[in-house]
Amino acid sequence: MDKDRKLLIAGNWKMNKTVAEGLDLVQELVREVNQVKEIDIVVCPPFTALSEVSKKIIESNIRLGAQNMSEHTGGAYTGEIAAEMLKEFLVRYVILGHSERRQYQEESDSLISKKALTAHAASIKPIICVGETLEQRESDVTKDVIGSQIRGSLAGLTSEQMLETVIAYEPVWAIGTGKTASSEQAQEVHHFIRTVLSELHGDTIAKQVRIQYGGSVKPGNARELMSQPDIDGALVGGASLDAKNFSEIVLNSI
Ligand code: PEP
Numbered sequence: 602m603d604k605d606r607k608l609l610i611a612g613n614w615k616m617n618k619t620v621a622e623g624l625d626l627v628q629e630l631v632r633e634v635n636q637v638k639e640i641d642i643v644v645c646p647p648f649t650a651l652s653e654v655s656k657k658i659i660e661s662n663i664r665l666g667a668q669n670m671s672e673h674t675g676g677a678y679t680g681e682i683a684a685e686m687l688k689e690f691l692v693r694y695v696i697l698g699h700s701e702r703r704q705y706q707e708e709s710d711s712l713i714s715k716k717a718l719t720a721h722a723a724s725i726k727p728i729i730c731v732g733e734t735l736e737q738r739e740s741d742v743t744k745d746v747i748g749s750q751i752r753g754s755l756a757g758l759t760s761e762q763m764l765e766t767v768i769a770y771e772p773v774w775a776i777g778t779g780k781t782a783s784s785e786q787a788q789e790v791h792h793f794i795r796t797v798l799s800e801l802h803g804d805t806i807a808k809q810v811r812i813q814y815g816g817s818v819k820p821g822n823a824r825e826l827m828s829q830p831d832i833d834g835a836l837v838g839g840a841s842l843d844a845k846n847f848s849e850i851v852l853n854s855i
Contacts, residue, residue, distance in 0.1 A: 606811050608827060609767060609834035610851050611643035611666055611728060612841025613696060613815075614650075623650040624657055626844050631661045633848035638662070639855050640834070643694050644841070648682055655690040666694035666728065669702060672715035674722075684723035695720050696836070698754055699730045700773045710753025717754065721762045728767040728813070728836065729754050731794070735774035744793055751797045760802045768794055768812045769836040775816025777838055784825050784832075787814045791831035820849035827854040 618626065623646050634642055645666035646654045655665050671681035687695065697720070698713035717727040731750040733743045758766060770790050772782050791812050799807035814826050815836035826832055840846040
């Protein structure tokens with residue numbers, strides 16, 4: 602697909618896959634997508650599988666991501682994982698502020714921005730998720746919600762850090778529901794996000810930032826979504842748990 606920004610397709614496994622299951626998945630995935638150079642491909646297993654998955658993909662074109670990390674760099678934070686610990690496994694990306702964490706762990710924009718700064722300090726690229734609920738969309742406040750999530754979660758990032766940051770627009774009503782935003786609905790919000798980025802960091806930076814779409818992306822809708830001018834990849838949940846589905850999303854997006 603003819604775009605200046607390289608597409609980034611990431612699979613968020615969420616709380617799924619034992620180490621053995623994860624290894625089976627990536628083994629097949631490596632086989633299916635090893636020729637792909639046009640797209641950055643990332644898998645985000647649970648913490649428990651990072652080490653083994655990392656070894657399995659080390660010589661492939663697939664990069665490793667984590668699903669969360671602490672805003673702190675270390676110390677007395679029971680149960681937390683620090684950026685440097687992720688780096689040991691060659692983690693390059695970290696998903697921050699996923700709507701499930703916003704909802705179940707009550708993560709705020711300000712916490713997410715702290716995490717993003719911590720990730721950058723360790724040279725891990727944050728994938729920062731934003732998205733409106735169905736109620737917000739129906740009340741016609743989508744742009745207010747997204748604008749404030751973007752400004753809040755990106756607070757304090759320099760323009761250089763912005764270039765190494767990925768945004769994922771994930772309408773909450775489309776996550777795991779089988780309901781995808783239409784490509785027009787998604788494009789409209791992606792374009793709006795780029796406008797906000799331009800206000801924050803100027804046009805040149807805004808044009809270079811990758812904005813992924815997430816929400817029931819499947820092999821059948823990937824091409825159409827990726828063909829939109831401001832959609833630069835996908836954050837895939839359910840369909841990333843199956844090597845065939847995930848690889849077809851990648852291959853259909855070229
Ligand atoms: C997600 O949780 O990031 C996601 C997009 O999930 P799904 O693809 O299952 O809708």
